[in-house]
Amino acid sequence: MNYLVTIIGPTAIGKTALSIALAQHYGCSILSCDSRQFYREMRIGTAVPSAEELATAPHYFIQNKSVHDSYSVGDFEQEALTLLDRLFTENNLQIMVGGSGLYVDAVLKGFDDFPEIEEKIRIQLNTDFESFGITYLQDKLNELDPVYYQRLVVENPQTLQNPQRMKRFVEVCLGSGQPYSSFLGLKASSRPFTSIVIALEADRSILYDRINQRVDLMMTEGLLAEAQALYPLRHLNALQTVGYRELFDYLEGTLSLEAAVADIKTNTRRFAKRQLTWFKRTDQAQWFDYQTALPSITQTIDRLISPKP
Numbered sequence: 001m002n003y004l005v006t007i008i009g010p011t012a013i014g015k016t017a018l019s020i021a022l023a024q025h026y027g028c029s030i031l032s033c034d035s036r037q038f039y040r041e042m043r044i045g046t047a048v049p050s051a052e053e054l055a056t057a058p059h060y061f062i063q064n065k066s067v068h069d070s071y072s073v074g075d076f077e078q079e080a081l082t083l084l085d086r087l088f089t090e091n092n093l094q095i096m097v098g099g100s101g102l103y104v105d106a107v108l109k110g111f112d113d114f115p116e117i118e119e120k121i122r123i124q125l126n127t128d129f130e131s132f133g134i135t136y137l138q139d140k141l142n143e144l145d146p147v148y149y150q151r152l153v154v155e156n157p158q159t160l161q162n163p164q165r166m167k168r169f170v171e172v173c174l175g176s177g178q179p180y181s182s183f184l185g186l187k188a189s190s191r192p193f194t195s196i197v198i199a200l201e202a203d204r205s206i207l208y209d210r211i212n213q214r215v216d217l218m219m220t221e222g223l224l225a226e227a228q229a230l231y232p233l234r235h236l237n238a239l240q241t242v243g244y245r246e247l248f249d250y251l252e253g254t255l256s257l258e259a260a261v262a263d264i265k266t267n268t269r270r271f272a273k274r275q276l277t278w279f280k281r282t283d284q285a286q287w288f289d290y291q292t293a294l295p296s297i298t299q300t301i302d303r304l305i306s307p308k309p
Helices: 015-026 075-089 099-110 119-132 134-144 147-155 155-159 164-176 203-222 223-231 244-253 257-279 294-304
Strands: 001-007 031-033 091-097 196-202 286-289
Touching: 001 015, 001 099, 001 294, 015 031, 015 196, 015 294, 031 075, 031 244, 075 091, 075 099, 099 257, 119 134, 119 294, 134 147, 134 155, 134 164, 147 155, 147 257, 155 164, 196 294, 203 223, 223 244, 244 257, 257 286, 286 294
Parallel strands: 001 091, 001 196, 031 091, 196 286
Antiparallel strands: none
C-alpha cells in the first residue's frame, strides 16, 4: 500500500518546515504543489525554500518552470502522478505540500469530465472578451451560473480576474447549455495511493502576525528588486500574484512604497482566509495547531498507516 501525506494550510503557517521534518523522519521526497513556486523567476515573493532547506530532502516542482511557460493544473496533475509512480518504488510513503487548493485537489481527486466545446463558441468568446473585457466574462458567468459565480466571490475572487479561467467557465456554460457547477463532483478518479492529509492552523491573530513578519522579511531579502526585474513581464498570468501586483503599482507610480507593502500584507491575509475556507472542506483532514510537536503528527500518520485491529 502506498501513502501520500499532504500538508495543507494557509500561507506562513509553517508547512515547509513540517514537510522537511516529515521527509527526514520517513526518508522520502517532497512534492511542492504551490502554484507559484514552480516559476524560477519568482523566488522571494513566493517564499521558495532556501538552498539549505532544499538540501535536506529531495524536492520536486520547485522553480522547474519559467513564467513564460504555459503550465496548467492539468499538466501538474499528470506530471505529479507520473513522478509518484516512480517515487513509490523507492518508498511507499511520499509527501506533498502547498497552499494551492486546486492543485492539491487535482492530485488527490482528479478533475471532473467536461463536454467538448465547439471551436466557434471559443472564437466568439475570445472576440467578446477582446471587445468588452473581463467584466463581460464576469457578468456572463453570473448570468449562466450564479451559484458558481458566488462561490468564486467568496472563496477565490482572484479567479474572477483571470481571463483564461473565466473564459473556460463561460464556454462550458454556453457549449453545454448547463451551469459549469453542474459538472463538478461527478467523477471520482481512482488513485494508486491512500491519501493522508495533515492540516495546520493557528489563531487568526497569530497567523496574521506571521504573515506581516514574512512580508517584512521578503522586503528585507530584496522583493522590490525582484519585482523590478519582473516588471516588464507584469502582463503574464503567473505574475498576477500577491506581492508582485502591489509592487508593480508602486513602480507605476500609483502607490507609495509604504502603501504597497501595507497592501501586500492586507491581500496576503485575505488570501490566507480564502485558503482556510477551501481547506476546511477537505475530507478527513487531520487538523493540528502549527506548534504541535513532530511526534504527535508522526503518531497520527503511523496510526492511519497501520491501524490497530
